Amino acid sequence: MATAVSQGFSGAQDVDRERTAAAVSVIESSLDSHESRRLKNVLQAVWVGSGGIASEFPGGAIDLSSQLSADALSFLLDLADLSDRDFWDGLAKSVDFEVLLSLESMGETPAFQRLMEACLSRLQAKACIVRADRGGPISSDTAYRWSIDRGALSLRGHGHQAWISDRLQGIDASPLTPSDLPRxxxxxxxxxxxxxxxxxxxxxxxxxxxxxxxxxxxxxFAREDISFVTTALGHDAGIRKATTTLRSGHHLDVNFGAWSASGRARAKLPLNEVAWVALTLLTPATGTSLAELARVLFGEAVDSEER
Structure with a gap:
């Protein structure tokens, strides 16, 4: 049975109908309908992720929705070749934010980093909450890493952790008093x-x-001189809220008292832009951490003229 699954996985990766069909035949004759469907769903996910067409999957299409199940995605993250960029790019086409959150929990594994690298530009989100990191051993120079934590997509590194979700509720937070707000x-x-x-x-x-x-x-803030604020409120004035415009043209509201950022109404925004604004405005990201964050979220260096 293990040999059949292995050969089916290899055949699906190569979009080879003969080898994949042989594995499907063994699976169908060896397992009950529930387990058979589960394994065939995994093989179809590999087939589609490798460039195959779902309707042409040997043994009949299991799921024509183009979305992966949590079981299938977990299986692929455990077995996939980290160096096969074409596979990850193909797999990313079947992954959206809902599919990621269906994992419920996912550690900061190398495979999950590759998946996020491949699918990040396609993902949309609603909100982001940021906190000083207390979830484990992490220093101010620790690289940013993706995971699924507390039912949200998490990006953790350089002393802070961000949770990105399709809703703002769900992560406990104590509001800051005016004296604690950033100047x-x-x-x-x-x-x-x-x-x-x-x-x-x-x-x-x-x-x-x-x-x-x-x-x-x-x-x-286009002007360099911000005396128009200090004249009115004093040099110790803090910022409570701000409205920003993303590169995509959407508005993102930042609440410094709650360490959060969210879109308006039902708007879903580019996830990488939401995370960029939240982490750069709510944390003291500079130098190396700012450059690394730009690479992780956009695959590019910081360029103030273009961003």
Missing amino acids: VSTIHGRVKRAAIKVNEFEATNSTESLKFASEDGGDV
Whole structure:
């Protein structure tokens, strides 16, 4: 039986009808209908991930939806060749955010990093929450790594962890008091380093709050001088909220008191852009960590002229 599965996996990788069909025949005659369907679903996932057409899978298409089951994806992550980029690119076409979250839990394995690298540009999300990392041994220079944690997609590294999901609720968070909010000057520096467009923001001190916005929808932080804020609220003024415009044109609201970022209404946004804004504005990412984050999320170096 193990030999049949191995040969079927190899045949599906090569989109070889004869070898795959032989394995399917052994599986169907050796297992009950439930286990047989489960294994054939895995083989079909490999078939499609390797460039085959689902309807042409030997033994009949098991699932024509083009989505993987959690069982199939877990199996593939355990067995797939990490060096086969074509396989990962093909597999990514069958993976969306819902499929990833169906895994429920997934460690920071090399295979999961390859999968995320291949499918990240296609994924959409709603919200992101960031915290100083307390989930395990991690230092300020630890590389960013993907996992599934607490029912959300997680990106952990350089002293912080982000949970990215299709909803904002679900991760406990204590709000920050006004005195704990990042200073306007701090966020101004982060915005410049990450080349993020801020349309409006709300600043506050111990007694009052003011909202600052660009009348034409432009970047309110485009100017180098931010004395217009400190004159009104003092040099210790903190930022409570900000509205940013992503490269895709969508708006993302950042709540510094809750360490979170979310899209509006039912909008689903490019996941890599959501994570970029959240991690660069809510954490002190600079230098090496900023460059690595850009590579992980976009496959590129930081370029303030283009981002």
